[in-house]
Amino acid sequence: MSLHLSRRTLLIAAASTAVLSSTGCTAFSTRDPLTTAGKLSWRNPLQIPPLAEATVSGNTRAFTLTAQTGSSTFLPGKTTPTWGYNGNFLGPTLRASAGEKVAITFTNSLPEPTALHWHGMQLPAAMDGGPHQLIDTGATWSPTWTITQDAATLWYHPHPHGQTEAHVTRGLAGFFLIDDDNPAGEQLPHEYGVDDIPLVVQDRTIEKDGTFTIDKNRAVTGLVGNTILVNGTVTPYLPVTTSTVRLRILNGSSARIYNFGFADDREFQQVATDNGLLAKPLTGTRIPLSPGERAEIVVAVAAGEKAVLRSYPQDLRMTIAQGNGAGGADTLDILELRGAATVVPSLAVPAALAAYTRLDREAADETRGFELNGRQINGKTMDMSRIDTVVAAGACEVWTVKNSHAQAHNFHVHNARFQVIEMDGKQPEGYLDGWKDTVFLPARSTAVIIMKMSSYTDPNLPYMYHCHMLWHEDLGMMGQFTIVKPDEVDTAPRTIEMSEHEH
Ligand SMILES: [Cu+2]
Numbered sequence: 471m472s473l474h475l476s477r478r479t480l481l482i483a484a485a486s487t488a489v490l491s492s493t494g495c496t497a498f499s500t501r502d503p504l505t506t507a508g509k510l511s512w513r514n515p516l517q518i519p520p521l522a523e524a525t526v527s528g529n530t531r532a533f534t535l536t537a538q539t540g541s542s543t544f545l546p547g548k549t550t551p552t553w554g555y556n557g558n559f560l561g562p563t564l565r566a567s568a569g570e571k572v573a574i575t576f577t578n579s580l581p582e583p584t585a586l587h588w589h590g591m592q593l594p595a596a597m598d599g600g601p602h603q604l605i606d607t608g609a610t611w612s613p614t615w616t617i618t619q620d621a622a623t624l625w626y627h628p629h630p631h632g633q634t635e636a637h638v639t640r641g642l643a644g645f646f647l648i649d650d651d652n653p654a655g656e657q658l659p660h661e662y663g664v665d666d667i668p669l670v671v672q673d674r675t676i677e678k679d680g681t682f683t684i685d686k687n688r689a690v691t692g693l694v695g696n697t698i699l700v701n702g703t704v705t706p707y708l709p710v711t712t713s714t715v716r717l718r719i720l721n722g723s724s725a726r727i728y729n730f731g732f733a734d735d736r737e738f739q740q741v742a743t744d745n746g747l748l749a750k751p752l753t754g755t756r757i758p759l760s761p762g763e764r765a766e767i768v769v770a771v772a773a774g775e776k777a778v779l780r781s782y783p784q785d786l787r788m789t790i791a792q793g794n795g796a797g798g799a800d801t802l803d804i805l806e807l808r809g810a811a812t813v814v815p816s817l818a819v820p821a822a823l824a825a826y827t828r829l830d831r832e833a834a835d836e837t838r839g840f841e842l843n844g845r846q847i848n849g850k851t852m853d854m855s856r857i858d859t860v861v862a863a864g865a866c867e868v869w870t871v872k873n874s875h876a877q878a879h880n881f882h883v884h885n886a887r888f889q890v891i892e893m894d895g896k897q898p899e900g901y902l903d904g905w906k907d908t909v910f911l912p913a914r915s916t917a918v919i920i921m922k923m924s925s926y927t928d929p930n931l932p933y934m935y936h937c938h939m940l941w942h943e944d945l946g947m948m949g950q951f952t953i954v955k956p957d958e959v960d961t962a963p964r965t966i967e968m969s970e971h972e973h
Contacts, residue, residue: 499687500791503799512806516706518663522562532573548680553640559702561644568650573614578605587629590907595931601631621650622746623718635940654823659716670722689795692725692941707806710771714816721759724940731756733778742766745887745905749826760880760910762938775809786878787913829920835865842873851946859951873911882908884933888921929954929962
């Protein structure tokens with residue numbers, strides 16, 4: 471059989487039907503649950519994104535990125551038109567250390583404008599690469615900033631308003647790893663591509679002619695595909711030559727929510743979340759990740775052993791039809807880890823990973839509420855000329871993010887790392903511990919997050935907060951906030967003058 475999914479699986483996928491939503495006005499795609507558990511032939515060695523070449527001059531590390539068109543082969547005999555950074559699909563892994571200055575030279579060689587956002591990075595608004603930093607075809611953008619944060623697995627991706635889903639789906643995404651001098655980093659598996667493995671997990675639907683499905687057959691959450699790509703590899707296997715391996719998992723999908731574990735339910739240790747190492751490792755068997763979220767896990771693989779990373783069903787708290795359409799009932803094999811005949815012993819995961827101070831809710835300077843409903847936040851659709859929220863630099867803020875909708879969403883805040891202090895009125899699950907920048911909100915759920923706003927001020931240029939399900943984001947489920955000097959909060963602008971171009 472030449473295809474990686476079984477014939478039965480494909481028939482199930484092909485049986486997708488469009489049905490009416492509860493409001494009766496919008497069609498969405500639903501289908502029976504998909505399972506590939508135990509059905510895949512692991513044919514392809516996992517591709518590891520190359521480390522981007524850097525030019526180092528003094529304390530500055532310079533990278534060059536070009537967004538370009540290309541083509542890729544995911545299924546035998548089929549050519550898929552794709553986009554990539556410095557290549558055909560995805561982009562190289564950027565890597566820099568805390569305290570270094572980075573200088574990026576980004577050229578847009580795509581046939582349309584794009585923007586390049588540094589997800590999870592703390593940096594001035596002008597460097598953030600949001601919708602206001604749109605880069606025209608043929609133009610070059612050169613953001614520069616100093617890395618002021620701890621070791622973390624961040625990523626970069628397009629952020630042009632209304633086009634993010636399409637640009638990411640075509641292939642634009644890459645890792646940005648930050649290192650620091652925390653000795654735990656050296657005790658954890660840290661040899662890139664050997665025992666320290668970046669995994670960007672994405673789903674696609676590949677049409678008969680090889681093209682990605684981009685603008686049709688969406689679930690209520692957005693595009694949900696039946697083919698899993700890991701670093702752009704279908705049915706990937708990873709030879710493991712060490713007794714433990716560190717997986718830096720990024721949900722780089724448009725809408726799919728994964729519930730990662732292993733096929734044999736083996737335990738692993740979670741060592742990091744979105745924005746850095748946890749205080750101490752957390753032993754578990756599942757880690758759910760919604761679009762944009764990351765987790766780093768360390769898992770043991772014995773000599774000669776095979777272990778399959780799998781995504782399990784989970785309750786998205788949606789109707790059965792909508793939940794199935796969103797993939798909530800799917801069981802998907804992701805990656806096979808293949809222990810070599812002999813493996814080199816790894817160091818034990820340190821009992822203490824990183825200094826971590828819980829922010830004090832009682833000491834918050836400001837509290838705000840954000841209600842997610844439909845495709846809006848606080849009853850408003852994204853307007854690039856409107857500043858929704860003005861915050862004081864350095865303030866400690868508590869944001870209550872309430873998903874009042876009968877559908878799942880999530881919430882990402884730019885230029886911030888936050889702690890989730892409450893989930894549905896309760897202490898959050900252990901995997902929500904640590905510094906996050908994106909939090910999942912199943913239907914009708916509420917998260918309370920706390921963060922210290924950064925010290926970069928710009929009264930005229932906003933950062934974004936938004937649902938990271940890319941179709942929702944494109945439809946305007948996004949708001950804008952500026953960070954200003956504390957004594958300018960009341961007088962700072964609430965509107966942005968837009969040039970003709972930006973409209
Ligand atoms: Cu959403």
